[in-house]
């Protein structure tokens with residue numbers, strides 16, 4: 001099996017069985033994100049630990065293409081337990097990967113299985129599908145929750 005087909009399997013699996021896919025009743029923050037180009041919509045929920053600096057739980061709800069759903073699912077797994085700063089750093093690394101600024105070989109240590117999305121650098125129109133959940137996360141972490149997040 002090639003890496004590409006392995007990554008495709010992973011994305012399809014997270015799309016058909018999204019992890020952390022629920023409305024979090026006790027969330028500290030929740031925020032909606034929308035990608036008008038594709039019609040992807042998500043609501044992201046975060047619960048912080050007692051210090052308020054670390055993500056204790058992340059979940060989402062939404063509807064959209066396979067890439068947007070798989071990305072949100074894998075993101076909620078990846079950021080659970082991370083400090084806000086570390087999660088923001090992961091966003092930057094993920095964004096650099098899917099826009100082709102971070103070579104795949106260097107990305108694996110930082111991103112683990114999130115490098116499944118590395119093929120998107122050849123599909124620029126889908127980059128917003130994969131980054132929707134992450135842009136929503138960034139605004140939520142920075143406390144910019146008064147407005148819906150839009151990729152446009």
Ligand code: ZN
Nearest residue numbers: 038040065129
């Ligand atoms: Zn999409």
